[in-house]
Amino acid sequence: MIRYRIANLIEKAIKELQKEGVFLEFKIPEIKLEQSGAKEHGDYATNIALLVVKEVKKNPLEIAKLIISKFKIQNSKFLDKVEVVEPGFINFFISKEYLQARLGEILKQGEKFGALKIGKEQKINVEFISANPTGPLTLGNGRGGFCGDVLANVLEKAGFKVAREYYINNVGEQIRKLGHSVIGDSEAVYKGDYILNLRKGIKSVDVEKVGKIAAKIILKEILKPMVKKMGIKYDFWFEESKLYKDREVEGVLDFLKKKELVYSKEGALWFRSTKFLDDKDRVLVKEDGETTYFTSDVAYLKNKFKRGFARLIYIWGADHHGYVNRLKAAAEALGYQKEKVNIIIMQLVRLFRGGKEVRMSKRAGTYVTLNELIDEVGLDVARFFFLMRGAGSHLNFDLDLAKEQSEKNPVYYIQYAYARICSILRKLKTKNEKRKTTIQNLKLLEHPSELGLIKQLIRFPEIIEDTARDYQVQRLPQYAGDLANTFHQFYRDCRVMSEDKNLTQARLSLILATKQVIKNTLDLMGISAPEKM
């Protein structure tokens, strides 16, 4: 990535200046290169000179000038120009030779383009959805599900070994509630057609037993097919009951007791989570002798670490945010670093239909299921819409709009660019043009729209890196839109098929690379890339 090359250049320059005694010794901060918005600011810019003012004790403009005076760019041809501007930015202009060469690389790498090694094959566990086996998935589950799936894709692309996992809470109170609901007694809470269907099929009157059977059926006939429909493939479906069966719950209880991190009060056993970063202590074993949901979660956490995951990512709905510190406290109590436990809180999804908000409640049976949503707007649109928003922002989903809009939808905009490319390729094929990418041909790509498109293409690995680092998955749909837009502009300015055979070939290479990168981006998002629309 060019960011690395530029950062390297700067780091070397600073070290050289320190060696010469021009700069004092200091620890060089992370050199950030940002993509500049305005053309006159070059392709990349850095604020490094502004950041080290205090350490260097010179004015930033002078610092920047000193830094670039050490660059030896005439040897490496990847930069055209480097300039210093007020108040101390350094702007970099990438050379067209570099861009042309990179285009060749993209074609060579194909679907591997964008793959990084920053993950160093570390194992990461990404747990998402994990909805209780008590009913269909909600829109909130959909948001978390798509986000988790795509995050897993990105991490994989970045070189991590990723396991996608679904935790099935098949023990405890909610299973009994499900039992009551299926039986239809006074303690019933879940409603809906699926409950009625279960009632027909299950004849037992033992609440516990009915609940367990129902949960199994829901898992098999509702949740797993739904997940498949969402385009998600889990590596593990982990049952809570396994933690009891294998005595892992007991294990963590013993461990915490031994560490004297528990105490008895009012007949219950409490975990001193306040000793870590929780705001109150938590019950592990209730007065009636039953363990809480939290207790098995602690055991589950340990189980994950014991399976060798270097990092655990949990994706939860906003209604679980109060749970974050509890789990991190548990991690610390067990001797793991809380930094290895990353919890992403997805804000809730609000649904609007006919301009009115539809209040969603699983228990009231008034919710719109994810299944219905996907049927209405299609998987591609559903995935894209959910991915577009940052996890922290509340998501208002206007169902009518998503449906009606389908032709002007951002996802179609991107797919259209792909289909357009495919259409050109079909035409060229019938004209029997031979396809051969040579560096001589690529040198013909000089038009600002051509170079602009290549610049957009080489951002892809950067997108992967940034996203693998901060989990901001909405960067992908954003990038896909930018890329499609840049392509459409190129299409406006430059004809691919022309009398000039060499130029045609060069542009053919360019659109082939574009096609590949759009495909790679859509693949990461789990969205289809149609050759015709």
Place this chain on the structure above:
RNA sequence: GCGCCUGUAGUUCAAUGGAUAGAACGUUGGCCUCCGAAGCCAAAGAUUACUGGUUCGAGUCCAGUCAGGCGCACCA
């Protein structure tokens, strides 16, 4: 009452502490003898809820105020 999240254009949302706050939809007006008009171009539309603070520089960080959402169980 306490905690977490959010407040940006008419609407839905972007914007690793950087330069002139961007898109999409909607509105208005242009562009198909030419590779797909599901496209392109242009215009209008923002005191980034409010008040202070931190600094070379704040939509972003900090404090407070206001508004909305979500939590605050020996439920999950």
